[in-house]
Amino acid sequence: MSGFRVTARGISIKLTESDARLLADLANQVATLIAGRADTADDAALNRLLPSAYLDESDSAEFRRFTEDELADGKVLNALTMVETLEGDPKDGHLRVILDDPSAQSWLRSLTDIRLALASRLGLEDPATEPPHEGDDRYLLSVYNWLGALQWSLVKAVDR
Amino acid sequence: MADTLERTEEDLDLHTVVLPDRPWITIVWNDPVNLQNYVTWVFKTYFGFAPPEAKRLMLLVHHEGRAVVATGSREEMERHVVAMHGYGLWATLQKDDE
Numbered sequence: 001m002s003g004f005r006v007t008a009r010g011i012s013i014k015l016t017e018s019d020a021r022l023l024a025d026l027a028n029q030v031a032t033l034i035a036g037r038a039d040t041a042d043d044a045a046l047n048r049l050l051p052s053a054y055l056d057e058s059d060s061a062e063f064r065r066f067t068e069d070e071l072a073d074g075k076v077l078n079a080l081t082m083v084e085t086l087e088g089d090p091k092d093g094h095l096r097v098i099l100d101d102p103s104a105q106s107w108l109r110s111l112t113d114i115r116l117a118l119a120s121r122l123g124l125e126d127p128a129t130e131p132p133h134e135g136d137d138r139y140l141l142s143v144y145n146w147l148g149a150l151q152w153s154l155v156k157a158v159d160r
Numbered sequence: 161m162a163d164t165l166e167r168t169e170e171d172l173d174l175h176t177v178v179l180p181d182r183p184w185i186t187i188v189w190n191d192p193v194n195l196q197n198y199v200t201w202v203f204k205t206y207f208g209f210a211p212p213e214a215k216r217l218m219l220l221v222h223h224e225g226r227a228v229v230a231t232g233s234r235e236e237m238e239r240h241v242v243a244m245h246g247y248g249l250w251a252t253l254q255k256d257d258e
Contacts, residue, residue, distance in 0.1 A: 048191075048250070049248075050245065051245055051250055051251075051252075052252065053238065053241045053242070053245070053251075053252055053253060054252055054253065054254065055252055055254060063238065067238075067242050070242075071242060071245055071246060074246055075246070108198065108201075109246065109247060109248060112193075112194065112198065112247065112248030113248055115193050116193050116248055119192070119193045124192060124193065125191065125192060125193065148195060151195060151198060152195055152197060152198075155195065155197045155198050155201050156197065158201070159197070159200075159201045159204070
């Protein structure tokens with residue numbers, strides 16, 4: 001994977017059609033998870049995406065009442081921005097994505113949220129967990145690692 | 161009467177010694193997900209730290225498990241913590257001496 005590059009027209013990446021579809025699908029899933037949440041405390045991934053601001057639970061709950069919706073809306077918007085930028089027409093099985101500064105910011109945050117959600121599902125937040133060796137989780141782990149490489153290259157492109 | 165009043169004032173003074181307000185702090189906690197270059201970029205972009213300071217704080221989070229990235233009023237720290245959550249970093253606020 002060549003990753004993001006800085007070009008005259010903006011920060012750019014050439015994705016295979018299937019990778020572009022996968023990214024859009026993951027971003028949509030995170031948007032749905034956050035927008036459709038009932039109780040954040042019930043779900044480990046949501047808990048990490050919308051974490052407690054205080055170590056004290058009652059302070060945290062009170063603060064959450066005032067801030068969680070706005071935080072969640074921002075995350076949904078970032079994910080949907082990512083989906084939008086992936087909606088171009090592929091040519092020869094590839095999609096060229098060009099990001100301006102605001103959409104690159106949305107991508108950085110959205111890639112983080114997707115990786116946080118995947119890490120939570122795979123149990124990677126606990127260093128004692130053995131990485132999955134087979135099945136669907138093995139595939140998800142490879143996706144997770146690919147997203148990390150993608151994000152690394154995007155940070156490098158933005159941070160120059 | 162005058163004596164009593166004076167004494168009362170003295171007592172009051174003793175009881176209303178104002179302690180300097182302890183500041184609040186924003187702590188960023190380590191997590192195994194966020195990339196080192198991303199965390200450094202967030203510290204530079206959001207707090208405006210110079211690159212060496214942003215990197216120093218990122219490494220502190222990475223090696224020590226946490227780092228204090230800001231100090232100030234409770235309201236300010238609440239803003240910082242929500243901003244960190246917006247970036248996907250795990251942050252909390254507390255009084256400095258907790």
